[in-house]
Amino acid sequence: MATPLNVNVVELLRWPGTTKDVLATVEVEDFEFNDARVSNVPISINVHLESLSNGVSVAGAATATWHGECRRCLTPLSQLMIVDLSELYQQIPEDPDAYAIVNDQINLLPMVRENVLVAIPLGPLCREDCPGFCPQCGADLSEGTCGCDSAIVDPRWSALENLKGTLPD
Ligand SMILES: [Zn+2]
Ligand SMILES: [Zn+2]
Known part of the structure; x- marks a missing residue:
């Protein structure tokens, strides 16, 4: 798997309170979604990293485009969505929801991947009263x-x- 979203956090781990902003646009193929609902439109990521006493928090958003069909009338739908990101990375994950910091690196890719998949609506409608x-x-x-x-x-x-x-x- 390509690793375009690896962020070196050596400095952050050394100094709690240190912050870092990451802006990136990544091709959909790099995420290996294996999910036909994710459109082939590059995903942009804008996150703010902050060093805490128990790890590194990552907060921000990703934009991705999904497609599908209205669950009632089957009209094809495609929509850009903004996915909120708010996660914790830890060197020794103790929080069950935390992601691991490996070799002073944070890999944002699996985290963005999971959040995008969860954000895709399960039973989309072309309009509320279709x-x-x-x-x-x-x-x-x-x-x-x-x-x-x-x-x-x-x-x-x-x-x-x-x-x-x-x-x-
Ligand atoms: Zn009828
Ligand atoms: Zn409809």
């Missing part, structure tokens, strides 16, 4: 109504309806 397709005839309801009876009939109630009249009062 009506989707008619469950009966399959018409695209965003292009107009189809004329089907949209009243939902519970089969248990219709069975009772049928019994009516056959039973004596």
Whole structure:
């Protein structure tokens, strides 16, 4: 795996309170997402590193583009998203969520990779009130109504309806 996001933190580890800013733009292939939802658009990263007594905090954001389709009407969607990043790196990770500092280096790549994947919406919608397709005839309801009876009939109630009249009062 390419390591375009390795940051040397020797100075930060030496002096708590020291900060460092990292700005980078990385090709999507370098992340090896293996996820078709991530668009082939370079990911830009802007983070602020700060040396703490128990490690190095990394805070900032990454921008990535995802694509998919509306879960109701299947319209193709593509959107740029800003992913907030706020993580801790430790030489001997004691925090279960912390990333490891290896040989005085912080590798931002796996951290950005995980955060981008988590940020992609699971069931995207083209718009909040997308009506989707008619469950009966399959018409695209965003292009107009189809004329089907949209009243939902519970089969248990219709069975009772049928019994009516056959039973004596
Ligand atoms: Zn839709
Ligand atoms: Zn219909």
